[in-house]
Amino acid sequence: MIISSYQKSLWVRNALLVLCSIAVVAVLVKVGLGYKKVNLYKQAQAYYSSHDLIKAEELFAKADEITVLSYGDEQWNSLMHGLTATRQELESIQLQARSAISENQDAQVLETYELYQNMRKSNKQPGEQTAFFEQLSSHLGIEKEWADYYHRALQAAKDQSKANLAQHSYENETFIRTLVTIPDEYFGGAKQKQSELADLFQEYEKTKLRTLTASAPFDEVVARTAKSLRMYREIGVKADWLLTGLERFAQSEINLSIRQKDLSAFISQSIAYRKIEDVLPRDSAVLAAITRHLESRVNQAEQYIQSRQFSKAIELYQELNALMDTGALIATAEESWLAHDPTRLLHEKYPDKKFRSVLSGTARWGAQVYAFGLEESEQRLSFAAKKEDDSLTYLEVGLENVDMKSAKVSISDKLGEKDAPLIMIEADGKERPFSYIGLLPALSENVIHKRFSIEADEFSIVDSTHILIKNAVGKGEQEFASFILDETGLVYDQKIADIEEATTPEESGENEYPPDLPPDSQTEQNGRKPHQITVYAGPGEEYEKIGQISSDTSIQVVTDLNGWYQIQVNGKEGWIHAPQPAP
Incomplete structure (x- = not known):
């Protein structure tokens, strides 16, 4: 469609008329708002003059919302703006207080109360600000709300x-x-x-x-x-x-x-x-x-x-450990107990086993303390030791062909080295009256070496390598012969005499028992006269003396401890010092 020049001019004229109309309306609205602002402003001043500060601030705030023109005295306007800020702050405190009161939040109620009191203190100076604060507080009833709440709470x-x-x-x-x-x-x-x-x-x-x-x-x-x-x-x-x-x-x-x-x-x-x-x-x-x-x-x-x-x-x-760390004290007590009674090593490791002929001591085979004994039901010797590095070692050696009921254990003071002697086991033999076994614990290897095993009528130690044996099974049979102990075991050395010609150890005045064991025969060796031995309640002279026995009394050695023997005599137990030669 083709638009004519007349139509174009008509549209322009109409647009201008609309714009003019809008401008006229805007002017009229501005004039009206300005008139309203001036009117509210004058009413606010009138209320202010009559000291009705709440109404004055209310009307001033409405007038101040009309921004089409600026009007009035700047100093008075600043004063009224301060009142408006006070009203807004008080109203905010009241809203917070009502919310806290409704939820019984004591701390928040107190917080709003303190805010109010601080605000009140800041408005203590005489003047319109203080008067307005008091009038508005009364008008809002804010203090009454707190009073009602606190009276109820109390x-x-x-x-x-x-x-x-x-x-x-x-x-x-x-x-x-x-x-x-x-x-x-x-x-x-x-x-x-x-x-x-x-x-x-x-x-x-x-x-x-x-x-x-x-x-x-x-x-x-x-x-x-x-x-x-x-x-x-x-x-x-x-x-x-x-x-x-x-x-x-x-x-x-x-x-x-x-x-x-x-x-x-x-x-x-x-x-x-x-x-x-x-x-x-x-x-x-x-x-x-x-x-x-x-x-x-x-x-x-x-x-x-x-x-x-x-x-x-x-x-x-252990009971006190709940109040203090007694770990170190317990360890020290354990060490003292073990030093006093090394047999605990065996009993703690094998609580269900029954040992007999138990021996214990210190400073042998590289052990601080040691204990060993025979376990009859399992035909074995069990050995326990606390080594120099405080570690514990437990060793066992089988004794399958040994008569365990008659077996006795001792430590030889001649065979082996001073700090590594042989453990001797003597028992009833099968082909001869006695069987003899020599054992050497090797703690560094965690093994007990069986150095020898032999049956014979008699066994007498001469020195660390030479042994006299009567009527040994095998080589040395019907002889009183000399044997040498080397790395391979007992080796036949030479015949000393035939059995018919041989002089027995008893006849020659030598004791067949190792000197570190007490006699257990009815008569004293070498024809010596019997003498009295004091029996103590424990392994030391500090213990009570509980009696005496004659050196020719038949006794059973239960264990030894640091030069003391625990013995049994007629079913009673006691301790005697390692026996010395009779006077």
Whole structure:
């Protein structure tokens, strides 16, 4: 479609008319708003002049929202803007306070109350600002809302305190924090509040403590009271009276456990009390009493060790470990026990086995202490040692062809080296009256070497390498012959004499028993006269003397320990010193 020039001019004219109309309307609106602003402004000034500051600020705020023109005195405008800011801040505080009050959030209510009070202090100077603040506060009713809330909260807190005591239920104690957050003026001032709350809290906590001590276990009383002490410290309330009551109660209970010698109760009470050290004074009498008694029990354990009651000492240390680290003390006691009685090595490793002819000692075969013995049911010799590096070694050697019922074990003082002698086993033989076995523990190799095994009528050691054997099975039969002990075992050396011509060891005055064993025959060797040997209750002259035996008495050696023998005579046990030659 073709648009004519006339149509174009018509459109332009209409557009201009619309624009003009809009401009006229805008001018009229601006004039109207300006007139309204001026009118509101003048009304605000009128209210201001009549000291109705709330209405004046309200109208000024409406006028100030109209921004089509600036109007009025700048100084007065600045004053009124300050009032508007005060109104907006107060309204914001009121909204926050109402929200906190509706949700019973004591801390937030107090926060808004303090904001209000700080704002009030900043408006203490005489003038329109202070007057406006007072008028607006009254108009909003903000103080009444706080007053109503705090009066209700105060009464509810007191009621909750009484209900807890009456019902002996102390789970809900929020009233304590509520009372602390209530402003001083609702108690009549700071001193009145402090006095009233101190009386209320003391009555509540002392009654609560009496109830708990009468019905609750020690650890619960301590834990609950400590919780209260932490709360009072957190909210800034001094509660020394409660701490004093707790100390008095704990001291009484712990002293009772000490008097009754109830170590288990003492330990559990001490653990519970040490858990609350954060609320206790540094000079706590109860903590000091716990430390003193703990030291006395450690001393008691040391006395057990000195009197050789090692199991009691270790048991006591283990109990005390709940209060202190007794690991090192237990290890020391174990070492002392082991040094005193190395046979523990065997009994701890083989608690279900029964050993006999057990021997023990120190400083042999590279061991600090050692013990070995015969286990009859399994036909073997078991050997246990604590090596120089404190490690433990356990060795076994089978004795399948040995008559275990007659077998006896000894340590030779001639065969082998001084610190690595041979272990000798003598038993009834099958082809000869006796069988003899020589064993050498090699701890570095974790093995026991069998150096020799032989049956014969008699076996007599000359020196570390030469042995006289009567009527040996095999080479040396019907001879009194000399054998040499080398790396391969016993090697036949030469015949000394035929059996018919040989002089027996008894006839030549030599003792067939190794000198480190006591005699076990009915008569003394070499024709010596019998003499008396003192028998002790333990392996040392510090033990009680329990009797004497004659050197020709038949005895059974149970074990040896550092130069002492544990013996059995007529079914009774005792200890004798390694026998010396008779006078």
